[in-house]
Amino acid sequence: MSFIPHTEDEIRQMLNAIGVDRIDELFDEIPAELINEKLDYVPAAMNEAGIRRLSRQRAENDGHHINFIGAGAYEHHIPAAVWQIATRGEFYSAYTPYQAEASQGTLQLLYEYQSMMASLTGMEVSNASLYEGASALAEAVLMAVRAQREKQRILMPETIHPGYRETTETIVKNQGIVLSSISYSGITGTIDLEQLGKEITDDVAALVIPQPNYFGALEAVDELTNLAHERGCLVIAVVNPVSLAILKAPGEWGDKGADIVVGEGQPLGIPLSSGGPYFGFMCCTQKLIRQMPGRLIGRTVDADGKQGFALTLQAREQHIRRSKATSNICTNQGLMVTAATLYMSLMGPAGIEQVAKASHANTRLLVEKLTAIDGVDVVFNSPFFHECVLRINAPMEDLIPAMTVQGVIAGKALFADYADLHDCLLVCATELRTEEEMDVYAMHLQRFVSKHQLETP
Amino acid sequence: MSFIPHTEDEIRQMLNAIGVDRIDELFDEIPAELINEKLDYVPAAMNEAGIRRLSRQRAENDGHHINFIGAGAYEHHIPAAVWQIATRGEFYSAYTPYQAEASQGTLQLLYEYQSMMASLTGMEVSNASLYEGASALAEAVLMAVRAQREKQRILMPETIHPGYRETTETIVKNQGIVLSSISYSGITGTIDLEQLGKEITDDVAALVIPQPNYFGALEAVDELTNLAHERGCLVIAVVNPVSLAILKAPGEWGDKGADIVVGEGQPLGIPLSSGGPYFGFMCCTQKLIRQMPGRLIGRTVDADGKQGFALTLQAREQHIRRSKATSNICTNQGLMVTAATLYMSLMGPAGIEQVAKASHANTRLLVEKLTAIDGVDVVFNSPFFHECVLRINAPMEDLIPAMTVQGVIAGKALFADYADLHDCLLVCATELRTEEEMDVYAMHLQRFVSKHQLETP
Amino acid sequence: MTKLIFEQSTSGRINKAQFLPAEIPLDDIPDVFLRKTSPMLPEVSEMQAVRHFTRLSQLNFSIDTHFYPLGSCTMKHNPRICNEAALYDGFSGRHPSAPDSTGQGLLSCLFDLQEILKDISGMNEVSLAPMAGAQGEFTGIAMIRAYHDARNDDAREEILVPDAAHGTNPATAVMCGYKVREIPTLDNGDVDIDALAAVVGPRTAGLMLTNPSTLGVFERQIREIATLVHDAGGLLYYDGANMNAILGKVKPGEMGFDVIHLNLHKTFSTPHGGGGPGAGPVGVSERLIPFLPVPRIVESSGQFTVLDKKDCPQSIGRLSCFMGNAGILLRAWIYARLLGRDGMKRVADFATLNANYLKAKLEQAGFEMAYKNRRATHEFILTLKKEKAETGVTAMDFAKRLLDKGYHAPTTYFPLLVPECFLIEPTETESLEELDGFIGAMQEISKEAAEQPDLVKSAPHNLPIRRLDDVRAARQLDVVWKNDLGDSKK
Amino acid sequence: MTKLIFEQSTSGRINKAQFLPAEIPLDDIPDVFLRKTSPMLPEVSEMQAVRHFTRLSQLNFSIDTHFYPLGSCTMKHNPRICNEAALYDGFSGRHPSAPDSTGQGLLSCLFDLQEILKDISGMNEVSLAPMAGAQGEFTGIAMIRAYHDARNDDAREEILVPDAAHGTNPATAVMCGYKVREIPTLDNGDVDIDALAAVVGPRTAGLMLTNPSTLGVFERQIREIATLVHDAGGLLYYDGANMNAILGKVKPGEMGFDVIHLNLHKTFSTPHGGGGPGAGPVGVSERLIPFLPVPRIVESSGQFTVLDKKDCPQSIGRLSCFMGNAGILLRAWIYARLLGRDGMKRVADFATLNANYLKAKLEQAGFEMAYKNRRATHEFILTLKKEKAETGVTAMDFAKRLLDKGYHAPTTYFPLLVPECFLIEPTETESLEELDGFIGAMQEISKEAAEQPDLVKSAPHNLPIRRLDDVRAARQLDVVWKNDLGDSKK
C-alpha cells in the first residue's frame, strides 16, 4: 500500500504536461543496467488494519514486567497531556524551523526549552538538543578539545556509565583524542581522588564528572570542579535532569561551576522505548557558546518590532560552515524536546522535585527490603540519588533470567563492565514503583538467593 | 486533586476585590442548614499516575475476546487518523458552535457530515446527530406523528432490534402514541406481509422498516415502501450506514423513497466501548425538515460574501421554541460525528464498500463453517447482509459462557427477546474477523455441541 | 475559507492504506437490494483528509485554546488523562452485548461513579443511562409520571417551570405528555413564590427547578418551594446543570428534590466535543427507585451485573439500545477520582470565587449586573441594555468583538428574561491572569462602543471569517452540498 | 505574539494532578550535595500548559497543514498508524537494558526492517544504530577508516566530497579525522570526472556521493566514478538522503557503493518532529561487515539477540548508550510494511512524476531551471537570479511570500552552487491539485515581483509575525529567558 493520491487520469495529464508517455521514461538518465526492481525480501503490502493487528501481537509479546533497572534510562510517570500534544500534527510533521515566520510554534517552544534547561543546570546557555546522552558527552569532549586547543587528553572516571564511555570513544577516537580512565574507590564508589590528582596534568583538556554517577553515588563535585579548574581543565558535568530538582546545579559546583553540562533527557517525559528516541541536552557557559554544536534558538524582533524567534549562530553549523563546523549534527531530536518541554511545564519545579524525592525514597526503601535478605548487601557507603549497587551472594548470570520469568526485571548486572563487581546488581526504584512491587521483588529474590546461595562468600 | 490554578496570594487578592474575607462568605445566600460538606462515599483524591495505574488494571480485566456479536454494534477497523484528529483539543474541548465565527471548524465539518449522510441514505437533508440509533428511531416516530397530525399509530415490525423497540416505547409512550407489532415470517425472517396488509390502516402514521433487519435479513423494502405510501403512511427506514455502501439507499426504496431515515452511526469509526458514546443519524425529505429534531448546519456567507457556516433553523429547537420545540435535545454527539466524518473521508466510497462486502463475505464464510457442524443450522432463507441467525442444538444458556471462557464471544442469544427463537444465536463476522478466528470459533462450538447435544432435536 | 472536502475529491482516488484489495463477490444478494450509484463520499488521500480536518480544527475556539466563559455550559479544563484512559483497548474494544463477565473492569468504574454521584447529590439511587442533560430531564419527568400513574393519581397533567428555565425543561415536559405552566421570576432573581402558590395544586405533577438558577443566583426559598409542591402532591425535579456551583457544599437531595439529573460534561468535565457527547445521570429519592430506567448496574460480592427490564418490572424502560454513553461516564469517573473528596468542594469554592471576582471587577468597570445585590454563584448575568441604548452596540456585537480579542463570548440572550444579556461562567480552572485579560477586553470594547461603535457592530475583524448572515442561512437553506456532476455510476 | 510560558507562571502554583502529595525527607543526603534555589521552571496549571502549547503548535506550518516542498528533506505524509503503534505499551514501556527475552516483539520488527533495508539498498548487511543521517555518515566514514586501518593502509587521509554535497558530508569527514577535498561539478550537474581523476590516489580514503545529488539530478557516470575510486584503493560512501528518488528502482550497492546510509525520516516517512528524531541506518558491502557498529540484531531459530562489542571485536563501537532511535525504526518498519514490495517502486515513480511535472509547469510559466536539459529526480532546482536582477526580489523574498500564500518555502540558498536557488521537492504524497496551487502561487509572486516588488520584499504579511531580524538574533544574542526576579529560594 502507499499514500499516493494520483488517479489514472491525473497521471496521464501530468505525463502530457511533461511530454513523456510513461513514468519509466522519467528515469531515462539512469544507466539501464542499474535499474533493478526486484525486491525479494520486502514482503507484500499490508493495509492499516493488518499492520495494526501485527504490531499489536508483537507489542503484546513485549515487556509488561516490573522494572527495577535504571542505569541510564528511567521509568517515570509521563502526564497524558505530554504526548497527546507533542504528537499534534503541527509539531509532529514539521521540520527544522528554517522558515522562522512559519515555525514560531516550534521556535518559541525551543527557546523555552533552552531557558528551562539552562536554569535546571544553572548554566548560561543551552542548545536545542543532541541525539542522546552518551553522544552528547562525545560532543562535549570534542567541544572541550576545541576550546582548549592543543590539549587532547580527557579524564573519564570509571564511575561514568560504561555506554557513555564506549560511545565517546567511538566518536572522538579518530581525532586523536585520548580518554584516560580514573578508577573509583571501592569504599565510596566515587572517583578515586588520589589517582585523579596524579592524572590531572597540563595536557588535560577536561575532566568529566558524572553526578549522580553510574553507581547512583554522589561525587564530591565541588572539590572535583575546583581541582580541575586549578589545573586549567574544563569541567564537563554529566547529570540526570530530574536529579537536578534536588541536587546542586552544575553551574554551582565549586567556585566557578562546570563549563559544559550534558546528559540524557529521557527522564523528562520520554518513554523507555527500548532505548530511543531520547534526547541529549547540552548547556554551557556564555564563553563557550561559539564552540557549541547543534541548533540554537534566539529571541529577536520582526519588522514591526514584535517579539519572535529564529535559529541563530548558524555559522557554527555544518550547513553553513561545512568542514569547519562545530559538529556534523543536523537533524536532532526535536519531537523529544517538545515532549520534555511539555513535561517540565506540566510538572513544574515542585512536581519534578517530588518525583526526584520519591524516586530517592523508593530506592531507599527497596534497598532496605532487599538487604534484609541474607546474602544481599550494599556495596558502597556514599549517599545515592535513586540507584544503588548491591552485592548478591548468588550466581548473577542465572539470577536475572530467573527473576525475569517471575515478571521482575531485577536490575542491571555489572559483571560485563566491572570485573570486581561481577556479583553486583545496580537497582533503581523510581516514583512509580509501589511498595507491593518491591515486596514481590524481595520475595522472589529471597527465594532465589536461599536456593542458589554460593558457598562461603 | 483538582485543576485549580489559584495561589494563596491570588485568592487573597480576589477576595479583596470582591470585598469578603473568606470564600465561604460567597455562599452566604444559601440557607445555612443546607450546607453539607460531608462526602463519605467519595474516595480521597488520586494523582494522574495513580488513576492511570488503576484504569489500566481495570481495562486489562476487560474483553480481549474474539467477538462474533453484531446485533446493533459492529467491530470494524478504525483508521488511526480518526481518533488522533478527532481528539485534537480544538474539536475535543469546544462546545456547540453558537458563535459561528469562532467555530467554523466544527461547523464546516458538520455541514460536510450532513452532506455525506444525505448522500449515503439518498435523502435530501440530514441533521447533525442524535444520541444513538434507538432513540433516533423514537425521535423519528415523534416526528412522523407530528407530520401526520391526527394519526397516532406506528407499525413496528418484530424484525427491528428489540432495543430499538424498547427505547422507542419508553420515549413515545407518554404522548399516547401506539406502537403496533408486525410479526415476521418464520421462513424468511422478514416482515409478515400478510399481517402488515391488515394492520396498515388509515390511522397509521408511519411504518418502520429495518434494513438489514435485526436478523441480518434483507426486507423487501420496495414493496413495503410502496405499500406504506399507498396507505398514506410515512416510511421510517432504520439502516446500517456501512451497509448502504452496497445496499439500496432508502431514498430509492420503492417509487418515492423513505421519508425519514435513522440509524446507529457507530459502524462509521466509533469504538464499541461497551455501548457508547455512539451517535444516531437522521435524514429526511426536504418537506419534513421543519419537523426534524436536532441541530442543523447551513451554508451561508459572511459580511464580505465569503462562504461560511452557521447553525440554522434554530427556531425548531428547545432553546428558542421551548415547549413547542421539535425535541428537547440539546447536547448531542458532536465528537462522534467528528470521528465519523473523518472515517468516511479516510475510507472513501470504495473503502466503505469493501468493508461492507468483506463483512458480508466473512459472515457467509462463518456461517458455512459453523453450519458444517452437526446440530447447527441456518434458520431463515433470506439473503443477509453481515449477520445471520443460527439454530443450535445445545443449551444456549450454557453455550455463551462456555465459549466466553474459551475466549470467543459466540454471538447474541435470542431467547430473551424471541420465544420461538429460544435456541438461536445471531452471529456476525465483520471484515476484521480472520479465517483462523472463525476456525477457533468452529472448533470450540463443535466440541460444545457434540458434548451437549440435546436429545432428538 | 477552506475548500469543502468534496471539492478536494477526485473520482477514482483510493486511500489504499484503508483498502481491502480483494475482489469480493456479492453474488448471493439479488440485484433489487443493491445500490446502483456510489454515495458521494470524498475520494481523498489520507494526507488530504488529515490536512483538511487539521486545518478545520484550527478554525475553532475551544477550551484548549481560549477562555470560553459560556454561561450554563461549564467550559472547564478537560484533563487529558480522561481521554487516554477511556481509549484503553479493554474499555474501548468491548462489545455492549458481550457477557457481563467480560466487562467487570468497566462495570466496576461505573458502579463507583454511581456511588460517588449518590453521595454528592444526596439521592438514594442513581442511574447512569441518560445520554445528556435533556435526556436526564426526560428520564426524571417520565419517572414522576410513572410514579403518579402507579398510584393512579391521574389528574396531574401539569409541570411547573420557572420562566428563567433552560429550554430543555419545558420541551421535556411536553415530551412526557405534560402541559407546561410557567412561573414568573421576581426582580431579585428568585422564583415568585406567591405566583407558584397560586397555581400549584392537584393538577401539578411536579416542578422543575435549576438551583442555582440560570440567572446565576441561588434560590433562597428552596425549602419553602419544596414544601409547597410536596404538600400539593407534586414532586420536585432538580436540573443539575449548574451543579458546579455547589458541588461538595450542598446536596440537592437535602434541598427536598425527588429526582435530579447531573450534566457530567459540565460538572465532571467530560469533553463538550463541539456539541457532545454528554451524560446526564439521574438520582432519585427512595420512592422513585422502582421506576429508574434500565440498564442498571448492581454489585454483589464483588461481581457487577447489568439489570434489564425483566429485573426491574416498574422501570420506565430503556433510553438507548445499549448502556448510554459509557465512555463518557468513564471519563467522569476518572475526573471524580482525580478530584477526590476534597477536590469536589474546591470546585464549587473556586468556580464561585472566579465568578464573583469577575462580577465585582466588571461592576467596578461600569457594567451593569442584572442581579446587583445578589452573590454570583458559579456564573452571573450582565446586561448591556444601557450600552445598547447609548451606542447602538448590542450584546451580540459585544460578543463578536470579544472573539476578535481572543475570548469566546459568554452565553448571549439567554435567559430570555434579561435584555441584552451576557451569562458569564468562568469556571474554577481559569487563572486570575485570564480573568483579568477578559475584564480588560470588556473595558476596551466598552470604550470602542462609545468611540467607534461601527467597529464593534461590524466585528469580528480578526477571524478567518466576518459576521455570518444567519437570515440567509435560514431563508436560502443550504444544508447539504450538491455535487453538480451528479452521483457516479458504480 | 504568544506570551512566554514563564510569563504565565505564578510562584507557588502547583499542577496537583501531577503532584505526589507526600512530605518526603532527604535526610540522608548531606547538604553540600543539595540544591538551594528552585529551578526556573514554569509554575502553571495543566490547562495553562495545554493551552499554551496547543496555541504554539498552531503557529507552525507542517505536513499535516501545508504543502512543504523542502528540497532534500522529503516532507511526505506521515501515516498516523505509525505513531499509534510505536506508542503501544509493549513497545514504549520496555527498558533498554531489560533482557532480550522481554523484547522479542520489537526485535523481530527491527530485524525485519534490517532485511528490508538490505534488499532495497543492495547491501550485504545493515546496522540500525545511527540516529540520523549525519550519524549514519559518521558511521560509514568511521568504518572506511577502520577498514584501511585494519589493512595498515595508513596513508589515506583524504575524503573526496563534491562541492554540491550536503554540509554534513565534509563535517563528517573532519569528525573522522580526515581532510576534505572538494570535487567540482560540471555545468550539467554531473561530477567533473576529470577533476576527480586528477586528485584520486593513494591518499584517498574514500569518496562521499549523493545520487541523485543535491542538485536534483542523477549522476550518470556513477559506474565510472566507482571504478576510478576503487582502482585507487578508496571506498565509496553513498549518502542516501535522496533515496526517495530511486526506491525500488536502483540499488546503491549495485552502483558500486561500499557503504551507504538511509534517512528513514525522509524515505521511510518517520516524522520530522520539528527537527527530529530521525534514523540513519547504514548498509555495507561484505568487506565492511566486521566494522559495523554495535548493537547489532541477529536472529537464530526465531530468537532475536542483540550483539555487543564483545561479540563484534572489530566493530567501530557504540554510537549511543542504547539502541539508537528504536521507536523511529519501528515507525519505519510499519511504513515499509504498509508500502510493501510494489509500493516501494511506486514511491520513486510518483516522487519523480511530481517533481518533473512541477518542473515542466514552472518552466512553462517562465521560471529558469538550474539544470534545464536534465530530468528532475524527486526534486529539482530553480534559480531566481533573473528575477533578482530585474526586480531586486530575491529567493528569500519569494520564499517569504510563498508563506503568505499558504505554502511552505522550498529549500533556499542550498546547494550553494546555484545563485538564488530554490530546491523543490514535492514528494509522492502530494496531489495534483496541491501542485497546481503551488504553481499558481509562484506565478502570482512572479507577477507581484514585477509590479509591486516591495510587497514581496516585505513579506510575509499574512502570518502572525512579519519578517524576523536574523542579524539582531545573532548580534544581540538572547537564547535564554532571564527571570528578572531571580531564582526563588527553596
Ligand SMILES: Cc1ncc(COP(=O)(O)O)c(C=O)c1O
Ligand atoms: C440549565 C440547563 N439545563 C439543561 C441543559 C441540557 O443539558 P444537555 O445539553 O446535556 O442536554 C443545559 C445545557 O445545555 C442547561 O444549561
Ligand SMILES: Cc1ncc(COP(=O)(O)O)c(C=O)c1O
Ligand atoms: C543530502 C543530505 N545528506 C545528509 C543529510 C543529513 O541527515 P540528517 O539531517 O538526518 O542528519 C541530509 C538532511 O538534512 C541531506 O539532505
